[in-house]
Amino acid sequence: MREYTVQYLNAKGKVELYSFEAENIEEAVSIAQNDVGEYPNVEIYDDTDAEGSNRGVLLFKNGEQKTIHRIEDIMLTKHNGSDNLQYTADGKAYEWDGGFLIDKENQLHHTHIFEDDEEMEIVIPYENGCHKI
Known part of the structure; x- marks a missing residue:
């Protein structure tokens, strides 16, 4: 079983959350259809x-x-001043050189934007050498 949460605005404009377990997204949608009056919103x-x-x-x-x-x-190759990030997103290969955000914990951050404008962040240790996750 998986844990799902339905979020919606009630008739008074207040955000409501409703959590439950279901086998898959299809069953979760069915539960929402039956239990939440604001479906499909x-x-x-x-x-x-x-x-x-x-x-x-x-x-x-x-x-x-x-x-x-x-x-x-995901693979990061880091050499003195030459950083290269490679990964596949939905099966398509991507490669980026330099210009990455490095946080206080020495983690590299890169945001990938999919064709439907959904964003997903990649976080990988920023250390010398070649690293895969």
């Missing part, structure tokens, strides 16, 4: 691996199932 999040309600992956919004994007095969 809802957002459904898969919170199975998230820390809190509606903090997981948005899978359904206002009557439409969202595309589940994937970033894989």
